[in-house]
Amino acid sequence: MEFVIVHKGIKPYIALVELNRPGELNALNAQLVAELATALQELDQDEAIRVIILTGNNKAFAAGADIKEMVDKNAVEMLQYKQKDSWSQIRKIRKPTIAAVSGYCLGGGCELAMTCDMIIAAENAQFGQPEIKLGIIPGAGGTQRLTRAIGKAKAMELILTGRFISAREAESWGLINRVVPAGMHLEEALRLAGLITQQAPLAVQFAKDSINQTFETYLEEGLDAERKNASLLFATEDQKEGMRAFIEKRKPVFKGK
Numbered sequence: 001m002e003f004v005i006v007h008k009g010i011k012p013y014i015a016l017v018e019l020n021r022p023g024e025l026n027a028l029n030a031q032l033v034a035e036l037a038t039a040l041q042e043l044d045q046d047e048a049i050r051v052i053i054l055t056g057n058n059k060a061f062a063a064g065a066d067i068k069e070m071v072d073k074n075a076v077e078m079l080q081y082k083q084k085d086s087w088s089q090i091r092k093i094r095k096p097t098i099a100a101v102s103g104y105c106l107g108g109g110c111e112l113a114m115t116c117d118m119i120i121a122a123e124n125a126q127f128g129q130p131e132i133k134l135g136i137i138p139g140a141g142g143t144q145r146l147t148r149a150i151g152k153a154k155a156m157e158l159i160l161t162g163r164f165i166s167a168r169e170a171e172s173w174g175l176i177n178r179v180v181p182a183g184m185h186l187e188e189a190l191r192l193a194g195l196i197t198q199q200a201p202l203a204v205q206f207a208k209d210s211i212n213q214t215f216e217t218y219l220e221e222g223l224d225a226e227r228k229n230a231s232l233l234f235a236t237e238d239q240k241e242g243m244r245a246f247i248e249k250r251k252p253v254f255k256g257k
């Protein structure tokens with residue numbers, strides 16, 4: 001692989017995957033993303049590995065999708081962009097993934113970090129979705145994952161202005177797990193990964209799968225399920241009792257029926 005390096009054996013059960021295109025601040029071209037998807041899929045099948053850490057270099061985790069590769073593409077070519085398959089392979093990794101971020105984490109780079117299950121950032125990290133400044137919008141999940149992570153108002157602000165936020169701000173907004181001093185992000189990611197490797201591997205994978213259901217269920221489906229459950233409760237004695245007690249200005253006596 002040219003743009004991705006896989007390190008095993010640093011600590012038991014942990015693999016470190018390093019993005020390695022430093023001259024372009026790890027800009028994500030199709031080859032890099034394809035190599036990354038292949039590396040992650042192989043590690044997902046490797047019984048000796050329980051947690052995967054994804055990192056860049058000190059200056060950049062990744063400064064976004066490769067603008068030079070995209071500049072002349074038309075809409076149809078973007079819809080058929082090969083990267084799409086690689087991104088969906090990355091999203092389907094079953095083992096827990098931790099992004100260890102230093103420096104720029106922008107656009108597709110920020111989307112890649114958000115695809116990971118947890119994010120540890122060095123103090124010099126900067127996060128942002130600056131696509132708007134290029135006349136486009138995030139196309140690898142940014143509008144969805146950022147909104148789920150930090151809420152609508154703040155996601156609107158970041159995506160509509162394209163401004164960068166510091167690691168501290170990202171932490172206080174709930175985008176990342178925590179900030180550590182510059183240069184300590186890998187050590188902290190390894191420490192966190194080490195705690196997870198001590199747990200039952202299948203339980204860890206099932207927990208990840210269950211937590212991700214929260215994000216993979218559409219709001220429409222969520223609202224539908226909520227409405228059905230709320231309506232169903234009108235078939236219980238406790239609903240009648242609770243509402244009558246309110247009207248009769250007394251305490252309800254609930255029976256669980």
Ligand code: DAK
Pocket residue numbers: 023024025027028063064065066067068078079081084104106107108109130131134136137138139140
């Ligand atoms: N793409 C290509 N090259 C990049 C790059 C990028 N995203 N970011 C940096 N580079 C290159 C620079 O061109 C420069 O190369 P040379 O000129 O030396 O050949 C080298 O990396 C060093 O960058 P700078 O000289 O600019 O370094 P500075 O420290 O001065 O500035 C910076 C660092 C991060 C502030 C600056 O490089 C920057 O603003 N970079 C672009 C950040 C950005 O706009 N990121 C978002 C990219 S758009 C979609 C799927 C995905 C996407 C869209 C659609 N579909 C499926 C529809 C995603 C889009 C994006 O991510």
